[in-house]
Amino acid sequence: RKAYEEFWRHLYAIPGPKLWPYLGDLNFFESSEALWKVDRKRSKEFYPIYKLWSLNVGMVHVFNPDDMELILSNSKYNQKSFFYSLLHDWLGTGLLTSSGEKWHRRRKILTPAFHFNILQEFTEMLNKETLLLVDNLKPMCSYPYVNVIKPITEFTLYSIGETALGVPLREDPKCNEYKQAVYDYGEHFIYRATRPWLYSPFIFKFSDIYNQYCKGVKALRDFSTNVIEQKKKLQNGMSYAQSKRLALLDLMLKAKADGADIDDDGIREELDTFIFEGHDTTSMSICYTLMLLANHKNIQEEIYEEIVSVIGPTESPTYKDLGDLKFMERCIKESLRLYPSVPTIGRVATENLETHTGYIIPKGCNVSLGIFDMHRSPQVWEDPEKFDPDRFLPDNVAKRHPFAYLPFSAGGRNCIGQKFALLEIKAVLCGILRNFKLEPYDRPEHLVFKADLVLRPFDEIRVKFEPR
Numbered sequence: 001r002k003a004y005e006e007f008w009r010h011l012y013a014i015p016g017p018k019l020w021p022y023l024g025d026l027n028f029f030e031s032s033e034a035l036w037k038v039d040r041k042r043s044k045e046f047y048p049i050y051k052l053w054s055l056n057v058g059m060v061h062v063f064n065p066d067d068m069e070l071i072l073s074n075s076k077y078n079q080k081s082f083f084y085s086l087l088h089d090w091l092g093t094g095l096l097t098s099s100g101e102k103w104h105r106r107r108k109i110l111t112p113a114f115h116f117n118i119l120q121e122f123t124e125m126l127n128k129e130t131l132l133l134v135d136n137l138k139p140m141c142s143y144p145y146v147n148v149i150k151p152i153t154e155f156t157l158y159s160i161g162e163t164a165l166g167v168p169l170r171e172d173p174k175c176n177e178y179k180q181a182v183y184d185y186g187e188h189f190i191y192r193a194t195r196p197w198l199y200s201p202f203i204f205k206f207s208d209i210y211n212q213y214c215k216g217v218k219a220l221r222d223f224s225t226n227v228i229e230q231k232k233k234l235q236n237g238m239s240y241a242q243s244k245r246l247a248l249l250d251l252m253l254k255a256k257a258d259g260a261d262i263d264d265d266g267i268r269e270e271l272d273t274f275i276f277e278g279h280d281t282t283s284m285s286i287c288y289t290l291m292l293l294a295n296h297k298n299i300q301e302e303i304y305e306e307i308v309s310v311i312g313p314t315e316s317p318t319y320k321d322l323g324d325l326k327f328m329e330r331c332i333k334e335s336l337r338l339y340p341s342v343p344t345i346g347r348v349a350t351e352n353l354e355t356h357t358g359y360i361i362p363k364g365c366n367v368s369l370g371i372f373d374m375h376r377s378p379q380v381w382e383d384p385e386k387f388d389p390d391r392f393l394p395d396n397v398a399k400r401h402p403f404a405y406l407p408f409s410a411g412g413r414n415c416i417g418q419k420f421a422l423l424e425i426k427a428v429l430c431g432i433l434r435n436f437k438l439e440p441y442d443r444p445e446h447l448v449f450k451a452d453l454v455l456r457p458f459d460e461i462r463v464k465f466e467p468r
């Protein structure tokens with residue numbers, strides 16, 4: 001009882017919006033676009049910290065670099081917040097959603113899958129996928145615009161298949177069903193997250209969306225099960241060469257064969273995690289980057305000139321070439337500042353946590369770390385809405401708080417795929433910018449977002465393609 005009282009005393013001391021008596025923050029009548037807007041308004045009003053609660057669930061939102069550092073740089077706060085448990089039906093307790101010992105062991109098994117020797121081998125596969133995408137886009141130059149989400153999501157899904165999984169997803173007739181099931185899961189996640197009475201799995205079974213939800217989960221799981229089946233067929237009894245570095249799925253299958261702490265269920269949950277994290281995040285980032293470059297044609301031309309001077313007008317880029325594209329890299333970083341694919345992440349305060357801002361986040365409370373809000377905060381960034389790649393010139397980076405920019409999070413639970421993501425984005429930009437000139441259709445200021453697992457627009461992201 002004492003701990004309970006202390007919890008609420010500390011939580012109440014933190015500022016926050018006016019909420020319903022006894023019920024707290026109930027937004028279940030809002031659309032996902034309205035929810036997105038409400039959150040942004042609150043973070044502007046209550047910078048640098050605010051609290052929310054619904055029924056008996058408390059939550060503190062932080063979006064200032066000092067508090068981000070406090071939480072992310074201390075492994076005591078590696079545990080994910082309650083909301084990640086709403087992903088368990090799909091992702092199990094894979095790397096993204098697990099905690100403690102299990103997370104630690106898995107991270108150790110999976111880290112070598114992103115060693116730079118592996119990434120070097122992936123470059124050729126990414127170039128091949130890029131060429132196929134370019135061929136797919138060429139006829140679209142006659143269209144008034146292209147909604148880039150569709151072709152780019154296919155590109156990133158096929159790319160994760162060819163590289164980390166070693167399975168040709170292009171031939172999988174279930175890809176469209178899978179993509180739809182990912183979107184649906186995002187919507188069901190928000191539906192449930194905003195209705196605290198549905199947190200109970202028993203009550204959730206009686207909700208309006210339950211049958212649809214189960215269908216979606218089945219489609220997601222069938223997809224990854226099929227990937228494992230295909231892989232086993234391709235492997236067909238061949239043993240893994242001892243010296244060769246193994247890509248993700250081979251690595252897990254070999255770890256299992258060698259008796260490491262991962263079984264078939266474990267492989268499937270990691271596969272679900274990596275297929276999702278490995279394609280949806282990069283896809284959104286590429287789409288926003290194309291839209292930004294279409295709207296900033298001088299910057300688009302400068303990247304094109306850099307590509308021609310580092311690689312040439314037609315040659316395939318090597319791993320080293322892609323590393324040398326420094327201006328392009330600054331543009332991608334700035335695009336990820338404005339459009340961080342993962343807009344918010346969550347942790348639990350595993351003990352009373354005193355913030356830099358002078359409040360106590362009580363033990364057991366969920367903490368939401370607002371990456372999007374911090375990246376667009378005028379308290380942290382000058383002229384935050386402006387697309388300005390020079391923010392990432394080394395001198396400017398050195399002047400900033402090291403936790404002011406966190407598209408891939410930071411600390412022990414940072415993004416394991418960040419180097420892969422950067423490589424993929426660079427490879428695809430080379431292919432696209434050498435073949436097309438991008439013209440504006442959607443303007444950045446007109447994009448409407450919605451609350452989801454990743455930073456998704458409510459509608460399309462439209463860019464006009466012209467042959468170069």
Ligand code: HEM
Pocket residue numbers: 095096097107164273274277278279281282285340341342345346406407408409412413414415416417418420421
């Ligand atoms: C632009 C692309 C990407 C962005 C912005 C991004 C961002 C992030 C962020 C912010 C986290 C921390 C999540 C949290 O704390 O809840 C994360 C974790 C993770 N990401 Fe990424 N990611 C990207 C691409 C990728 C790719 C390509 C892969 C795999 C190939 C990947 C796999 C993962 C995994 C497995 C985790 C969980 C790591 C752990 O907890 O140990 N991500 N990512």
